[in-house]
Amino acid sequence: MKYTKINGHEFYRMVIHASNKLEEQSDYVNSLNVFPVPDGDTGTNMSMTFKAAAKEIENINSDNIGEVSKKLAKGALMGARGNSGVILSQILRGISKGLEGKTEVSSKELSIAFQEGSKAAYKAVMKPTEGTILTIIRAAAESAVASSQSDITSLMNEICKASEIMLNKTPDMLPALKQAKVVDSGGMGLLIILKGMYEALAEDIKPTIGAVSKAPAANVKAQELVSQDIKFGYCTEFIVLGDASKANILKEKISSLGDSMIVVGYEDVIKVHIHSNDPGAVLSHAVQFGELSKIKIDNMREEHRSLLNESSEGEEEVASVAENKEYGFISVAMGSGISDIFKDLGVDYIIEGGQTMNPSTQDMVEAINKINAEHIFILPNNKNIQMAATQAAEISDKDVRVIASKTIPQGITAITMFNPEANVEENEAAMIEALGMVKSASITYAVRDTEMDGIEIREGNILGLLEGKINQVGEDIFKVTEEVLSNMVDEDSELITLFYGEEITKEKAEEFVSALEEKYEDLDIQLYSGDQPLYYFIMSVE
Numbered sequence: 001m002k003y004t005k006i007n008g009h010e011f012y013r014m015v016i017h018a019s020n021k022l023e024e025q026s027d028y029v030n031s032l033n034v035f036p037v038p039d040g041d042t043g044t045n046m047s048m049t050f051k052a053a054a055k056e057i058e059n060i061n062s063d064n065i066g067e068v069s070k071k072l073a074k075g076a077l078m079g080a081r082g083n084s085g086v087i088l089s090q091i092l093r094g095i096s097k098g099l100e101g102k103t104e105v106s107s108k109e110l111s112i113a114f115q116e117g118s119k120a121a122y123k124a125v126m127k128p129t130e131g132t133i134l135t136i137i138r139a140a141a142e143s144a145v146a147s148s149q150s151d152i153t154s155l156m157n158e159i160c161k162a163s164e165i166m167l168n169k170t171p172d173m174l175p176a177l178k179q180a181k182v183v184d185s186g187g188m189g190l191l192i193i194l195k196g197m198y199e200a201l202a203e204d205i206k207p208t209i210g211a212v213s214k215a216p217a218a219n220v221k222a223q224e225l226v227s228q229d230i231k232f233g234y235c236t237e238f239i240v241l242g243d244a245s246k247a248n249i250l251k252e253k254i255s256s257l258g259d260s261m262i263v264v265g266y267e268d269v270i271k272v273h274i275h276s277n278d279p280g281a282v283l284s285h286a287v288q289f290g291e292l293s294k295i296k297i298d299n300m301r302e303e304h305r306s307l308l309n310e311s312s313e314g315e316e317e318v319a320s321v322a323e324n325k326e327y328g329f330i331s332v333a334m335g336s337g338i339s340d341i342f343k344d345l346g347v348d349y350i351i352e353g354g355q356t357m358n359p360s361t362q363d364m365v366e367a368i369n370k371i372n373a374e375h376i377f378i379l380p381n382n383k384n385i386q387m388a389a390t391q392a393a394e395i396s397d398k399d400v401r402v403i404a405s406k407t408i409p410q411g412i413t414a415i416t417m418f419n420p421e422a423n424v425e426e427n428e429a430a431m432i433e434a435l436g437m438v439k440s441a442s443i444t445y446a447v448r449d450t451e452m453d454g455i456e457i458r459e460g461n462i463l464g465l466l467e468g469k470i471n472q473v474g475e476d477i478f479k480v481t482e483e484v485l486s487n488m489v490d491e492d493s494e495l496i497t498l499f500y501g502e503e504i505t506k507e508k509a510e511e512f513v514s515a516l517e518e519k520y521e522d523l524d525i526q527l528y529s530g531d532q533p534l535y536y537f538i539m540s541v542e
Contacts, residue, residue: 003151008068010201011099014196014197014200018193020209021193023047023050026043026046029189030042031043032183042189045085046186049085050193052075073096076093078239086124087124087134090123090124091118091190092117094118097113111145111155117141118137118140121134131172132184133190139163140162156194156202157202160194160198163190231275235275235298236272238286239270239271239294240272241290242289246270247263250272254272254281257278259274272286325372327375328348328349329348329377330348331378332379332381332382334532334533338528346415374399378402381407381411386406401424406435407440410435417434439466439541441466441485441539442537443463443465444535445461457470463480472487478512481536495525495542496520497526498525499528499529499532500536500537501530510527
């Protein structure tokens with residue numbers, strides 16, 4: 001259909017259909033990820049951001065496009081997740097600025113709004129990187145402003161074509177994309193949105209929120225930079241409930257702490273996104289500007305993204321600790337077998353979580369409050385959980401000490417060094433020292449085709465990760481495990497410990513250990529049922 005002008009109702013239809021299309025294809029966008037372990041959430045982040053925006057206008061029933069776009073922008077800001085989601089929210093915020101005060105707009109006015117969306121997105125990012133979603137919104141805006149179309153449907157068609165052409169050029173802009181031979185995933189998400197907006201007009205679609213059928217993920221390679229290219233490892237996001245006019249002051253205070261920084265104020269909130277090596281320092285500055293909400297920290301080097309504010313779905317197992325005692329322990333664990341091991345070693349409170357399921361600061365605080373002890377140690381056992389644990393310790397009025405264990409084996413080794421006769425400082429020092437005695441590895445599988453450092457990886461390949469980096473790729477679980485172990489064992493090694501996951505039978509695990517005992521006859525080898533998901537083996541060498 002042709003539209004020389006669109007009002008709030010037409011804009012509503014464009015947005016809702018675009019949201020549905022993105023949700024439908026979010027798994028496909030997720031699959032655009034160079035690191036092939038079970039992860040990848042660009043599509044999810046963008047879809048959840050856009051869906052939050054769409055939900056904000058679900059019951060608005062207004063023909064005023066300025067009012068609809070304003071509520072849309074606020075919904076996106078509050079619901080923004082991930083770098084791509086925050087940038088998307090700023091695109092919508094800029095578009096809203098361009099539509100402000102208008103009941104309906106012409107193609108020219110809509111073009112100016114897209115231009116405002118592009119400006120807002122670039123302004124929000126301290127160091128804009130071409131070949132990303134930024135490039136796509138710029139191409140969309142430039143094509144819109146240059147167009148002579150008076151029909152808005154035709155205008156949107158031109159915008160989509162120009163955006164797709166630019167998206168196909170992104171591999172020439174980012175070396176990681178060129179190596180992987182794919183386009184940018186954030187740009188792909190935006191293109192899906194733009195096409196959805198066009199379809200709503202062209203096909204006169206009257207959508208309802210959430211009316212989607214998920215499309216299967218494609219076997220493609222992708223968008224994220226390889227781990228050695230990441231200068232700042234922690235993706236840190238949160239909202240400050242405070243004076244939005246102070247957003248620039250906060251931005252200046254944390255600008256030296258990282259890159260990919262986005263700090264935007266809207267009414268009574270400030271949305272912050274930054275890649276940093278010290279999220280704690282970022283949060284310490286931010287808390288001076290108001291109450292912190294929706295804190296989310298992810299370790300990008302390992303590409304194990306989880307939403308901290310959704311981690312309460314994890315099952316918690318509580319040991320009743322009524323008596324007042326000198327020492328108490330909290331540990332994060334994945335798998336019933338590993339949880340039982342920590343309990344046997346004296347841990348009072350187990351929080352079920354780990355890779356893909358990170359407990360929040362609130363989860364940690366609740367655990368601390370349930371333990372009646374003079375000194376409490378927390379073993380996070382995962383890089384992604386350390387900051388939540390540290391923040392919980394700072395909030396608590398108890399003496400809480402975080403032992404920065406990055407893996408399950410480190411946590412187990414640390415607690416075995418605990419001496420109930422020693423004082424708290426001696427125990428803390430001993431447990432921290434124990435972390436350096438452990439080499440940790442894990443065996444998982446590739447969820448997509450990709451290429452890393454010249455190594456071809458196919459979906460379903462077995463991956464051996466040593467200290468979080470891909471060490472071996474193969475077809476056989478046990479062969480890959482053995483090869484990784486051979487890279488861990490040296491002349492000083494004394495003990496090999498293996499925890500087999502829920503997909504490995506006890507018989508197969510014992511058979512494998514028997515072979516290892518023949519190969520490493522001078523080493524002690526221990527085998528435990530970990531029952532952990534996703535990882536066939538978690539193992540350590542000491």
